[in-house]
Amino acid sequence: MEGDVGYGGLAISLVLVAVALAISLRLRLRLERELVVSVARGFVQLLIVGVALALVIDPGTPLVWSWLWVAGIVVFAAATVHRRAPAVPRLFWIALVANGATAVVGFAITFGLGIFPIEGRTLVPIAGILVGNAMKSGIVAAERLVEALSEQRAEVEARLALGQPSLQASRPIVRSVLRTALSPQIENTKGLGLVFLPGAMTGLILAGVDPADAVLVQLAIMYLILGGTATTTAITALGAVRRLFTADHRLVALPRSTRDTG
Numbered sequence: 536m537e538g539d540v541g542y543g544g545l546a547i548s549l550v551l552v553a554v555a556l557a558i559s560l561r562l563r564l565r566l567e568r569e570l571v572v573s574v575a576r577g578f579v580q581l582l583i584v585g586v587a588l589a590l591v592i593d594p595g596t597p598l599v600w601s602w603l604w605v606a607g608i609v610v611f612a613a614a615t616v617h618r619r620a621p622a623v624p625r626l627f628w629i630a631l632v633a634n635g636a637t638a639v640v641g642f643a644i645t646f647g648l649g650i651f652p653i654e655g656r657t658l659v660p661i662a663g664i665l666v667g668n669a670m671k672s673g674i675v676a677a678e679r680l681v682e683a684l685s686e687q688r689a690e691v692e693a694r695l696a697l698g699q700p701s702l703q704a705s706r707p708i709v710r711s712v713l714r715t716a717l718s719p720q721i722e723n724t725k726g727l728g729l730v731f732l733p734g735a736m737t738g739l740i741l742a743g744v745d746p747a748d749a750v751l752v753q754l755a756i757m758y759l760i761l762g763g764t765a766t767t768t769a770i771t772a773l774g775a776v777r778r779l780f781t782a783d784h785r786l787v788a789l790p791r792s793t794r795d796t797g
Contacts, residue, residue: 555570556571587604588659591655591659592654592655592656596655598653598654598655598658600655601654601659602658604658604659608663609638609666612666612667613627613628613630614630615670616630616633616670617630619674619678620674620677620678620680620681620775623681623775623778623779624779625778626778629771629775630670630673632770632774633766633767634666634669634767636766636767637665637666637764637766637767638666640762641661641665641762641763644759645657645661650755664756665759665760665763666763666767668763669760669763669764669768670767672717672764672767672768673716673767673768675716675719676712676715676772676775677772677775679715680712680775680776681779681790683708683711684708684789685790688786688789691705691786692786695784695785695786701777701784701786702777704784705776705779708776709772709773713768713769713772717764717765717768720760720764721761723757724758724761727753727757736749
């Protein structure tokens with residue numbers, strides 16, 4: 536196909552990565568290692584995923600393998616959220632419920648209402664898009680919640696001293712955290728077509744699909760992502776804040792930053 540990208544084209548696409556490395560070196564950002572690792576890791580992971588997807592989307596492959604892959608996506612997303620905000624006790628289970636709820640609701644709408652057929656070629660990609668985007672906002676919510684409660688500890692403890700229960704004392708912080716975590720996805724949805732052409736739409740157009748059909752697919756996906764992100768973020772933030780107070784409404788010890796916990 537005319538739009539095929541070979542290994543030569545892939546190598547040329549690394550030019551901007553080289554620019555990023557140069558910027559990091561010039562400004563002493565110390566991100567060179569992370570940039571190289573991210574590029575190499577992404578290359579290896581996507582090659583493996585490409586091979587696995589070829590097997591999963593084969594019409595002769597039982598659908599159960601696609602469902603197992605979806606389950607793996609949800610579990611890995613939960614583990615990633617927990618790793619990024621280890622100060623929150625038992626965050627893995629909160630994130631598992633949050634990302635699982637997003638997958639269930641998203642699938643119920645996507646496949647229950649017939650937007651896409653239930654096939655191997657749709658299950659895994661839709662799960663990856665939904666949970667992947669929701670996970671990022673969940674991470675922001677968990678990290679920012681720990682940092683905000685630590686930074687505003689005096690104010691929270693003052694409200695607790697006045698007799699407010701922990702959920703009421705932390706409510707202004709939770710609201711701010713939710714706004715912060717959801718704002719990027721809201722802005723992405725606002726900027727559709729004006730600021731950027733999203734990945735799914737771009738890929739379909741490059742593959743030769745009619746632009747009008749590509750737009751409909753992309754809009755359906757973006758609306759699902761927006762709702763899924765809100766679901767995951769709300770469950771993560773509301774679940775995490777409960778874990779950061781003791782049963783007698785005392786705020787637990789917290790690091791100044793999630794990075795302080797390694």
